[in-house]
Structure formats: structure tokens, C-alpha cells
Amino acid sequence: MSTSKKQKIPSDYYERIGRRIQCRIGQTLRLAGRIVDLGCGNCELAQYLAKTYRQSVIGIDISDDTIPKGRHSNLDLRCICRDARHLDFIKEAGMDAVVMKFALHEMKYPQKILREAYRVLRPGGTILIVEFPKNSLAQRLWNENYFTPKQLGNMLKKAGFCEVKVRLPYRAQITWAQGWKPISNEKKKS
Secondary structure, eight states, rough: HHHHHTTSSTTTTTHHHHHHHHHHHHTTTTTSSSEEEOTTTTSEEEEEHHHHHOOOEEEEESSSTTTTOOOOOTTTTEEEEOTTTTTTSSSSSEEEEEEESGGGOSOOOOOHHHHHHHEEEEEEEEEEEOOOOOTTTHHHHHHHOOHHHHHHHHHHHHHEEEEEEOOOOOHHSSSSEEOOOOSSSOOOOO
């Protein structure tokens, strides 16, 4: 993408596309019955999935400050403060999907977290990571370190995921990475 196109992206671009990203995540994960949202923050995405698709969702964030207090009536939703490296309260192969939205770059031990996500997924389950890419508007705005698509794809493969696909939608300002836990016990090559 040329520099001139990057400069035309307004500084409020992520706020403008936030709802579309949430809807796209929902569409991508609509068939999953049980989902873990790692790095859920205020549980907005988890609430959306539980309400819109009637899914059973566990939102997990290491910061207790962001997690909403109280029950979510009529929703199969729990938002809890935990370290994503230790999901021992979720049984092995007990979840259909794991989602991380703008969170992996904030996590101290991302490879360990991806391995734990792999552990809790059932065979054939999917992981979806929505992130800001390296050299994006987000990096210029917030001066944080993000992964390249290749780095993110390699991290997913190293954790054991197969059929890894990494794309750059939304004017190449979002990284959309998805992988699956192999159905057999053998780790398949992508």
C-alpha cells in the first residue's frame, strides 16, 4: 500500500469500523456453541456473541478493572478475571472457538497463551485473532508493537494450529488470522 493511501486513513478509522468488525467476528464464529474470548476487556464482544447468536461465552481478562460486575440476565455468559496462560478451569477440548480481538499484542507470553487456547479447543475447533498489523495506523497512533501477518501465522502454526489463514482486510489496517485444531491427534502441516 502506498504512503499516500495510508495518509488518507482518518485517525478515527477504528471507531468507524468497530461495529463492522464485531459483526464479522459474529458471522465467522456463528456456528460455535462454546466460545472463549481472551483479553475480553469490558466483555462487549462476549456480550454481543451471547446475545446475538445465543452462544455460551466465557470472557477472560487479566485486568479486573475492565470486567463488568454483576450477572448478565438471560445470557449464557461469564466475564472473569484470569490469566489467559492458565485456563485450568476449562476442560481440555471443551470449547468450539477461541477469539482474541485486539488483545494478543498486549499479552506478555503470547505463545504460551496460544498453546493454552489450543488445549481448550475441541478437535476441529477454531481460533480467530483480530489484531492491528505492524506498520498500521494503530501503530502510528498508539506506538505499540504489533505482529506482522507472517509472524502471527507462524505463531499459530507453532502452537499446533493447521490450515492457518492470515489476511489484511479493512484497507490493510486489521490482521484477521484464523486456524483450526486438527481433528486427529497428529499436528497437521498448513
